Amino acid sequence: xxxxxxxxxxxxxxxxxxxxxxxxxxxxxxxxxxxxxxxxxxxxxxxxxxxxxxxxxxxxxxxxxxxxxxxxxxxxxxxxxxxxxxxxxxxxxxxxxxxxxxxxxxxxxxxxxxxxxxxxxxxxxxxxxxxxxxxxxxxxxxxxxxxxxxxxxxxxxxxxxxxxxxxxxxxxxxxxxxxxxxxxxxxxxxxxxxxxxxxxxxxxxxxxxxxxxxxxxxxxxxxxxxxxxxx
Numbered sequence: 001x002x003x004x005x006x007x008x009x010x011x012x013x014x015x016x017x018x019x020x021x022x023x024x025x026x027x028x029x030x031x032x033x034x035x036x037x038x039x040x041x042x043x044x045x046x047x048x049x050x051x052x053x054x055x056x057x058x059x060x061x062x063x064x065x066x067x068x069x070x071x072x073x074x075x076x077x078x079x080x081x082x083x084x085x086x087x088x089x090x091x092x093x094x095x096x097x098x099x100x101x102x103x104x105x106x107x108x109x110x111x112x113x114x115x116x117x118x119x120x121x122x123x124x125x126x127x128x129x130x131x132x133x134x135x136x137x138x139x140x141x142x143x144x145x146x147x148x149x150x151x152x153x154x155x156x157x158x159x160x161x162x163x164x165x166x167x168x169x170x171x172x173x174x175x176x177x178x179x180x181x182x183x184x185x186x187x188x189x190x191x192x193x194x195x196x197x198x199x200x201x202x203x204x205x206x207x208x209x210x211x212x213x214x215x216x217x218x219x220x221x222x223x224x225x226x227x228x229x230x231x
Contacts (some may be wrong), residue, residue: 163216165204178194
């Protein structure tokens with residue numbers, strides 16, 4: 001092979017090599033563009049997703065803020081209701097005798113300001129007849145029979161009453177019974193019987209508890225008495 005032929009062959013090989021290099025360079029540039037476009041699509045889609053999530057979060061925050069405003073309005077209404085109830089209690093007190101209030105406080109060793117709002121006839125577990133008084137913050141039992149003695153007098157802060165359990169002392173008798181078990185937060189139980197107006201009495205104890213911010217659990221035969229919850 002002549003030198004000129006060798007030279008031509010070498011030139012052709014160099015041209016082919018350059019073309020291959022250029023082809024590879026073009027393919028690499030194409031891959032770079034495709035990768036860049038994929039990244040751009042990914043980031044675009046991620047941005048759209050984040051914007052949608054942010055919109056949902058903002059909507060949730062708005063709903064929570066509206067719910068909080070409504071809750072605060074309910075609390076304000078409840079507080080106003082409590083204030084009205086306490087004002088009513090003070091109005092009742094203003095109509096009672098100051099001397100009677102003093103005697104009542106002394107009898108039950110109560111703090112100043114207590115007085116009997118209403119009283120209900122019943123008997124204690126020893127069948128001593130008496131009256132159960134409801135005051136703004138206490139319930140007080142006062143025996144009134146011939147066998148009454150000071151040891152039978154007691155009082156319980158309403159805030160310490162855990163539950164009021166309506167029971168039938170004599171199971172086979174008709175009706176729903178006339179007795180109440182009073183459970184206090186220290187685990188002690190007191191039994192009162194023979195109420196003539198048990199439902200009304202328990203309703204007023206429950207409502208007075210609500211007035212001072214305390215909820216008394218209402219039971220019947222040791223089961224929740226939600227159907228008969230005082231209004």
